[in-house]
Amino acid sequence: MTESELIRWIRNQKQDESPFVLKGVGDDCAVLDPTRQSRLVVSTDVLVEGVHFRRRWMHPYFLGRKALLVNLSDLAAMGAIPAACLLTLTLPPDLTGGFFRSFMDGFLEEVRRWKAPLVGGDLSGGSSVHVGVTIWGHLETGEPVYRSTAAEGDAVVLVGDVGLSAAGLNLLKREDPTEVAAIRTEKDLAAWAGDSFRWRCLKAHFLPTPQIQAGDWLRRNGFASAMIDVSDGLRIDLQRLSGDSRLRFEPGSRIRLDPGLAAHISEEAALTGGEDYALLATIPGDRLERLRTGYPAHLPEWRRIGSLRQPDADEVLRADQADGFDHFGRRR
């Protein structure tokens, strides 16, 4: 398809109406109505072929879904609700047919699920696939939760799983299962995976769950003093959260990983692999008991993993000293 045919195809896809979006795809700019929002938050992430994903291990339908999901996780970390998104897609010319259609099917499926209408973007040719998503979240009232506002003594709680995504990636690297690239339903992927733990790992890698509801609930009910999402590995993101608040993380006990992980990856790899899209929140001590009794049963479980303490006098707090994924390939 030509660029204008691709754009027309996108314009013809059904999308929900949103009071935030006055004009979506089809003009020089999208037009948004900011007047009913207390705050807008915005984030952008790219998925680069060969760096963030390989086409040989992933159907474009799952890539499209993942592209939106990983961006939603940043909204969760502010306690915001999805409002709208933009998509830039760079494709080799031979991928403007089936690959494009499957990618967009997956992307728009998540757009509808999360009520984040696609309001614009840019399509371009290029030598490899490059996906860029910009996403807005809104808050109807109040302020977002920053990552730098935790206080001494706050408990650190984790919502969601850590290490499963890294185990899923490891599985792909180890087995190099090129047949997976042709599988485009969750059911068939689960069948391919065989046992249920392998499927959980693959699913965590392909279709991470952004903790939008938990983030929103923790913010609206005044529990979270600070939040961050775990995208580059639990260890580095814990250090960012505590470092930005000028505090030190003190583990409550050994961080309990899913016991199934041991058969797949080391504890070290689980803590540094990244792409978990779990949520880390800090909870002031006097609210912890209320959180225990008041946290809704339908939200993913939280667990306390430690607390924040004053650093020792000679401690240098730099978030980037921990191990985690660095896109320019050096680890310390």
Add this chain to the structure above:
Amino acid sequence: MTESELIRWIRNQKQDESPFVLKGVGDDCAVLDPTRQSRLVVSTDVLVEGVHFRRRWMHPYFLGRKALLVNLSDLAAMGAIPAACLLTLTLPPDLTGGFFRSFMDGFLEEVRRWKAPLVGGDLSGGSSVHVGVTIWGHLETGEPVYRSTAAEGDAVVLVGDVGLSAAGLNLLKREDPTEVAAIRTEKDLAAWAGDSFRWRCLKAHFLPTPQIQAGDWLRRNGFASAMIDVSDGLRIDLQRLSGDSRLRFEPGSRIRLDPGLAAHISEEAALTGGEDYALLATIPGDRLERLRTGYPAHLPEWRRIGSLRQPDADEVLRADQADGFDHFGRRR
């Protein structure tokens, strides 16, 4: 530099304060205050190495400047004023030193000039350079100018030059002057170009002028019934403007191109080359005289190039039937 060093470098660059930006780079999301805006408009564009630019002909400082400038042009077409931007930058690991610094110097220079603070982004490794910019504009009062709202009889006016950028690109293609990639000041580039027309062409290609002030003035004073920026070539963008308003463009006279262009490119290439970032506006006939007398002398000249008419009964109005740049490489 590592990814976190690059981010720290960006955070340490001086940027102007803006009441719109409550939190810029450094958290999971940027936080914006939408409450003083009537409307927000937003646009995104990518610059892909080998497609939109070649490193062998362009210093990264100019690439950084151009990356912001081309996005501003979309705001101009809505009659909006720059508010903030996001940047995604994908770089091969060997370009995280001087290339990165020069690119950012250029980008941030335009950010300051146009008061569009950089509030967030994403850095990634990759096999080639890929730049993505998302830009917001705001309107303090009123509505933006769409491209589909022109009426029969409206005059079509052009603000800015057409064809110079294509001539500049043609010059680079013809001469393959790899020494240009090492030139990082306008003065040295002008000296390299030799005659002043060659410099105008190169400048139009490297540093297009977004028509923000003209677009804002035309909107605020109620002159423009519709607007679009000329990014893919005058011919196709004229057809988009008229087609989206279900009308037909009727040239007033032969479109007068800069006479200097004839020595560089054909008229056809000037009308279809694209990257002009001029502004096309439609003006209702009864406001044309007032525009003639009231248009401020400090704004770039406008000229009437034709008007909009009802299409003939058997005419199919499809914006994408005109020639222009298509990223997937087919022309009709």
